Amino acid sequence: MVKELLIDGYLFLFKVLFNVCKFFSLKEKVVFVCSYTDNSQYVYDELTRREEKTDVVFLCRGKAACDHFAETGERVVPIETMRVGAMVRSAYHLATAKVIVIDNYFGFLAAAAFKKPVVCIQLWHACGAFKTFGLEDHSVALRTVRARKRFLNVYRHFDKIVVGSDAMQEIFKQSFGLDESHFIHLGIPRTDLFFDLNREKQAEKSLHRLSSGKKLLLYAPTFRDPPMHQLALNLEVMKKELASDYVLILRLHPLEQKEVDRTIFRDPFIMDGSKWENVNELLLITDLLITDYSSIPFEFALLKRPMIFFPYDLHHYEKSRGLRENYTDMVPGPIASSTQELVHMIKEHRFDEQKTAQFSEYWNQYSKGQSSRHVVDYLFDCLRK
Structure with a gap:
C-alpha cells in the first residue's frame, strides 16, 4: 500500500509538470529513455553518421546509463528520480520531443498524454523471451487493480514496437495487450554487431x-x-x-x-x-x-x-x-x-x-545487419511529419 501511494504521488507530480511543459511547442527532437545502453547507442551512432543535424537528449534510469551517454556530449538527464530539477527537465524534454524512444517499462508514461504528432517507439532490450513479462508475468495477478490499470496505460503509450521477428511480435501482443498495428519489422539495432x-x-x-x-x-x-x-x-x-x-x-x-x-x-x-x-x-x-x-x-x-x-x-x-x-x-x-x-x-x-x-x-528474422539504419530511417520519417 505504501509503495502504491509513493508511485501515485510521483506520477501526480510528474503529470502536473508535464502538462505545464506541453504549453511549449514541439521540436524536431529525439529523446531516448534508457535503462540499458546498447540499442540506443547503435541508433545514436547511426544518427550521428547522417548529415542531418538532429537534436538528441538522453533520459537515463541508473548511474551506469547516465555515465555511458554522458560521453556522447549530448544532454543527459536522470529519470524516475525525486530530484525536482531532473524531473522538470525530463518532463520538458518529453513534452517537446516529436520522437521518443524507450527500451523498457517506464511508469511515467502512465501520466504523460503526448500531443497527437508525437510518436513513442518501444525498442525493447531483448530479441526473444523464455520468461514471461508484462501482462503475462505471474506477479501481475498479485498486484492491485489500480496497479494493473497503470500497466495497461503504460503499454497503450507504445505507438510502435520494433521487433526482430514475427515470433517476438506475438509475445509482445500478449504481454502488452496490443494489436498488429503497433509493430514495425526493422530488426534489433544492437545485433548489427554480429554482422x-x-x-x-x-x-x-x-x-x-x-x-x-x-x-x-x-x-x-x-x-x-x-x-x-x-x-x-x-x-x-x-x-x-x-x-x-x-x-x-x-x-x-x-x-x-x-x-x-x-x-x-x-x-x-x-x-x-x-x-x-x-x-x-x-x-x-x-x-x-x-x-x-x-x-x-x-x-x-x-x-x-x-x-x-x-x-x-x-x-x-x-x-x-x-x-x-x-x-x-x-x-x-x-x-x-x-x-x-x-x-x-x-x-x-x-x-x-x-x-x-x-x-x-x-x-532474428528481421535482424540482418542493417537494423540501426532501418530504425533511423523510420525516426526521420516521424520527425518530418
Whole structure:
C-alpha cells in the first residue's frame, strides 16, 4: 500500500509538470529513455553518421546509463528520480520531443498524454523471451487493480514496437495487450554487431590476448530475485576437468556480483565478465555459452556457436517467475542438470548446429545487419511529419 501511494504521488507530480511543459511547442527532437545502453547507442551512432543535424537528449534510469551517454556530449538527464530539477527537465524534454524512444517499462508514461504528432517507439532490450513479462508475468495477478490499470496505460503509450521477428511480435501482443498495428519489422539495432567483420577480427585478437590460445566459456545466468548467494556451478569441478583447454568467464548481475567471493578471480581459469559493459562484445569472443533463462541465446545464436543450458532450478523458477511454453522444447542446445553433466557435454561436444541455425532464423528474422539504419530511417520519417 505504501509503495502504491509513493508511485501515485510521483506520477501526480510528474503529470502536473508535464502538462505545464506541453504549453511549449514541439521540436524536431529525439529523446531516448534508457535503462540499458546498447540499442540506443547503435541508433545514436547511426544518427550521428547522417548529415542531418538532429537534436538528441538522453533520459537515463541508473548511474551506469547516465555515465555511458554522458560521453556522447549530448544532454543527459536522470529519470524516475525525486530530484525536482531532473524531473522538470525530463518532463520538458518529453513534452517537446516529436520522437521518443524507450527500451523498457517506464511508469511515467502512465501520466504523460503526448500531443497527437508525437510518436513513442518501444525498442525493447531483448530479441526473444523464455520468461514471461508484462501482462503475462505471474506477479501481475498479485498486484492491485489500480496497479494493473497503470500497466495497461503504460503499454497503450507504445505507438510502435520494433521487433526482430514475427515470433517476438506475438509475445509482445500478449504481454502488452496490443494489436498488429503497433509493430514495425526493422530488426534489433544492437545485433548489427554480429554482422560487422571488422569488429569480429578485433574480437579474435582480444581472444588470444585474454585466453593465451585457450577457448572461452561464458557462464551468464539470469538474475534471480532475491539474488543468489552462491553459484550453482561447481567451479572446482569445472577447473579440474576443463582448465587445460578452456578459460571460464563469469558474467553476473551487479547485485549478484556483490554476493560472490571476489577472490575466485585470482585464479587464471576464471575471469570477471562484468568488465565488459556491452555483453554482445563479450559474446563475440565466446566459444561456448552456458546460461539458463537469459535472453542472451537469442543473439548468440547469430554466431552459430554452441550453447548449453543449465536451469538448475527449473521447476521452482517456472512456478515462481514464469516461463513461456515448454522451456525444454524452446532451447537450441542440450540441458544439463549438474556441473558434471555439463562438463561431459562440453567434452563430448553434444551440440546440434542445425538446431541453433533454425533457432536464430526464427528469432532474428528481421535482424540482418542493417537494423540501426532501418530504425533511423523510420525516426526521420516521424520527425518530418
